[in-house]
Amino acid sequence: MARSPARTTIRLADGRELIYFDGRSGIDRSSADLRHIPPAAVHSELRFDPIFDEWVIVAGHRQSRTHLPPGDECPLCPSQPGRPTEIPAADYEVVVFENRFPSLTHPGRSEVICFAADHDAAFADLSLQRVRLILDALVDRTGSLSTIDGVEQVFPFENRGEAIGVTLHHPHGQIYAYPFVTPRTLRMIDVARAHREATGRDLFEDVLSAEKQAATRIVADGEHWTAFVPKAARWPIELHLYPHRAVPDLAALDGDELDELAMLQLDLHGRLARLFPDPMPYIAAWHQAPVRADRDLLRLHLRLFSTQRGPDKLKFLAGSESAMGVFINDLVPEETARRLRDA
Amino acid sequence: MARSPARTTIRLADGRELIYFDGRSGIDRSSADLRHIPPAAVHSELRFDPIFDEWVIVAGHRQSRTHLPPGDECPLCPSQPGRPTEIPAADYEVVVFENRFPSLTHPGRSEVICFAADHDAAFADLSLQRVRLILDALVDRTGSLSTIDGVEQVFPFENRGEAIGVTLHHPHGQIYAYPFVTPRTLRMIDVARAHREATGRDLFEDVLSAEKQAATRIVADGEHWTAFVPKAARWPIELHLYPHRAVPDLAALDGDELDELAMLQLDLHGRLARLFPDPMPYIAAWHQAPVRADRDLLRLHLRLFSTQRGPDKLKFLAGSESAMGVFINDLVPEETARRLRDA
Numbered sequence: 305m306a307r308s309p310a311r312t313t314i315r316l317a318d319g320r321e322l323i324y325f326d327g328r329s330g331i332d333r334s335s336a337d338l339r340h341i342p343p344a345a346v347h348s349e350l351r352f353d354p355i356f357d358e359w360v361i362v363a364g365h366r367q368s369r370t371h372l373p374p375g376d377e378c379p380l381c382p383s384q385p386g387r388p389t390e391i392p393a394a395d396y397e398v399v400v401f402e403n404r405f406p407s408l409t410h411p412g413r414s415e416v417i418c419f420a421a422d423h424d425a426a427f428a429d430l431s432l433q434r435v436r437l438i439l440d441a442l443v444d445r446t447g448s449l450s451t452i453d454g455v456e457q458v459f460p461f462e463n464r465g466e467a468i469g470v471t472l473h474h475p476h477g478q479i480y481a482y483p484f485v486t487p488r489t490l491r492m493i494d495v496a497r498a499h500r501e502a503t504g505r506d507l508f509e510d511v512l513s514a515e516k517q518a519a520t521r522i523v524a525d526g527e528h529w530t531a532f533v534p535k536a537a538r539w540p541i542e543l544h545l546y547p548h549r550a551v552p553d554l555a556a557l558d559g560d561e562l563d564e565l566a567m568l569q570l571d572l573h574g575r576l577a578r579l580f581p582d583p584m585p586y587i588a589a590w591h592q593a594p595v596r597a598d599r600d601l602l603r604l605h606l607r608l609f610s611t612q613r614g615p616d617k618l619k620f621l622a623g624s625e626s627a628m629g630v631f632i633n634d635l636v637p638e639e640t641a642r643r644l645r646d647a
Numbered sequence: 648m649a650r651s652p653a654r655t656t657i658r659l660a661d662g663r664e665l666i667y668f669d670g671r672s673g674i675d676r677s678s679a680d681l682r683h684i685p686p687a688a689v690h691s692e693l694r695f696d697p698i699f700d701e702w703v704i705v706a707g708h709r710q711s712r713t714h715l716p717p718g719d720e721c722p723l724c725p726s727q728p729g730r731p732t733e734i735p736a737a738d739y740e741v742v743v744f745e746n747r748f749p750s751l752t753h754p755g756r757s758e759v760i761c762f763a764a765d766h767d768a769a770f771a772d773l774s775l776q777r778v779r780l781i782l783d784a785l786v787d788r789t790g791s792l793s794t795i796d797g798v799e800q801v802f803p804f805e806n807r808g809e810a811i812g813v814t815l816h817h818p819h820g821q822i823y824a825y826p827f828v829t830p831r832t833l834r835m836i837d838v839a840r841a842h843r844e845a846t847g848r849d850l851f852e853d854v855l856s857a858e859k860q861a862a863t864r865i866v867a868d869g870e871h872w873t874a875f876v877p878k879a880a881r882w883p884i885e886l887h888l889y890p891h892r893a894v895p896d897l898a899a900l901d902g903d904e905l906d907e908l909a910m911l912q913l914d915l916h917g918r919l920a921r922l923f924p925d926p927m928p929y930i931a932a933w934h935q936a937p938v939r940a941d942r943d944l945l946r947l948h949l950r951l952f953s954t955q956r957g958p959d960k961l962k963f964l965a966g967s968e969s970a971m972g973v974f975i976n977d978l979v980p981e982e983t984a985r986r987l988r989d990a
Binding site: 356360407487495508537634 | 699700703706805812823825841851879930934950963969970973976979
């Protein structure tokens with residue numbers, strides 16, 4: 305597609321940064337935030353768990369964050385006369401801003417990304433152009449956040465649905481810039497390193513090849529990407545989307561890869577939306593390599609998963625999953641792949 | 648306490664084993680299971696996830712398991728004339744049997760443990776004698792299951808509350824005998840081994856000492872046990888109960904330790920029950936050492952945790968927790984400990 309997206313940065317009344325991403329340049333983004341809001345007195349604390357050798361975030365201030373407000377009080381809708389929101393403009397395409405109730409504070413950072421001004425839109429309803437613009441924004445944020453001193457990993461994700469605890473309905477995702485490499489990423493890297501030392505090969509390439517060869521769990525693919533239900537899926541619904549090229553993060557993708565990614569993401573979200581009569585709660589998680597280390601060991605990929613195991617049944621993480629890390633999946637991955645292919 | 652508990656084993660109609668645990672011997676446990684139920688055609692499959700180097704259980708047959716039956720169809724109540732249940736006796740104290748919808752099949756095993764015949768009882772309501780009898784049963788099962796060829800770890804636990812997906816209300820727990828050492832246990836052992844190699848000391852002893860010294864997170868203690876909210880608590884409500892002696896599992900506890908454990912468990916469950924107006928969903932998980940290896944590196948302990956972060960608010964595992972393994976706790980551990988001490 306011929307594209308020339310534009311990027312405009314402003315500051316909100318309390319000093320937080322907000323960035324508009326627009327499909328074309330020349331749109332007036334000068335609206336000011338006229339609210340009187342004091343700088344948020346927030347501080348999240350990193351605590352070290354010596355038993356698991358892992359960091360835990362304690363964010364006491366988040367207990368009072370905005371929780372399922374009525375639609376006409378949504379802080380992610382555009383501002384209207386007499387009703388200022390987090391976004392000063394009267395309309396927008398894609399906008400990113402620092403979270404007012406951040407899980408991570410300096411040197412980490414928590415950002416919100418709004419996908420559309422329409423409060424009732426879902427990701428699956430977005431236009432191809434819009435999804436491509438969201439990817440532009442994620443590429444931008446991955447690159448920018450990676451340059452912050454002390455940031456070690458950038459994690460773009462979307463939580464969708466009250467059933468998984470979403471506190472705002474407006475279509476949006478989040479971007480966490482962690483001041484450490486996360487436990488699951490460290491684990492992947494350890495496994496990939498051991499695999500490379502033992503075989504000389506790339507772990508993600510081998511998994512992708514095995515899935516292509518088995519073929520029974522492939523859901524969709526293109527020239528640059530393949531989507532499959534993993535053989536050992538943990539969640540009732542789980543899709544992995546791998547690039548064919550070994551890239552560490554979104555910022556390393558080329559234009560053709562981003563164009564096809566936008567199409568495939570829309571395709572996959574559409575399949576999820578059609579699987580059950582009601583909209584499915586899900587988590588869409590971008591696994592990216594650490595900012596400063598082992599960038600050749602972890603391949604960028606998207607994991608799209610849901611706790612929904614039937615039209616009216618949710619999977620909960622109980623003792624085995626939460627305490628022991630052993631997932632029990634009541635759905636057979638090959639069957640889930642077939643249903644997603646048919647959806 | 649002067650005690651002489653009794654143990655009686657029978658077979659259910661489909662061949663599954665059931666064991667009655669009674670506070671005294673001489674109770675007639677000869678009631679037969681008169682149902683016509685065929686041997687369950689169940690098979691759970693272990694699948695290997697090469698990215699995380701972990702096992703996942705795929706148990707397709709569980710999709711159709713009994714889900715929140717009305718109270719008068721509860722399969723865990725004692726049998727009544729004309730209404731046979733999983734337990735043939737007309738009354739019972741504590742009973743353990745092989746799960747009809749097991750997550751683990753040979754060489755693993757899934758057992759159900761019923762805490763009381765009373766459908767509406769909660770753990771916090773049980774008598775001290777009953778809790779002590781439940782511990783007898785868990786000691787017995789840990790010992791017996793550890794002798795099965797191929798079993799590598801025994802995990803007794805209780806999931807409580809619909810909010811965390813419990814499908815049967817009757818007061819009960821479960822015992823999983825895994826045919827592998829679980830990921831979180833392997834992780835603990837790796838960390839404990841590195842700590843021993845670096846310092847010559849026991850990791851759990853050092854954590855317990857640090858919590859005793861800090862004192863701010865201790866909730867209850869005795870001669871043989873200490874309960875505390877861990878410094879880096881992942882869950883809004885989280886309690887760890889450590890024995891003062893380095894023991895690998897429940898079967899290694901002596902009588903005095905078991906007696907005090909029963910008192911402290913009741914005390915802790917009572918505090919949890921009094922914290923919020925409605926009964927709190929929770930998971931109670933016994934971390935035990937592997938059956939065959941590293942028994943000197945992992946100390947037995949109980950983790951009692953809840954997703955409840957307020958009277959009407961639940962914590963959900965979203966993107967950060969589910970995809971990255973980074974927990975964000977909105978409650979400050981020292982404050983949670985204070986509230987539990989005051990409860």
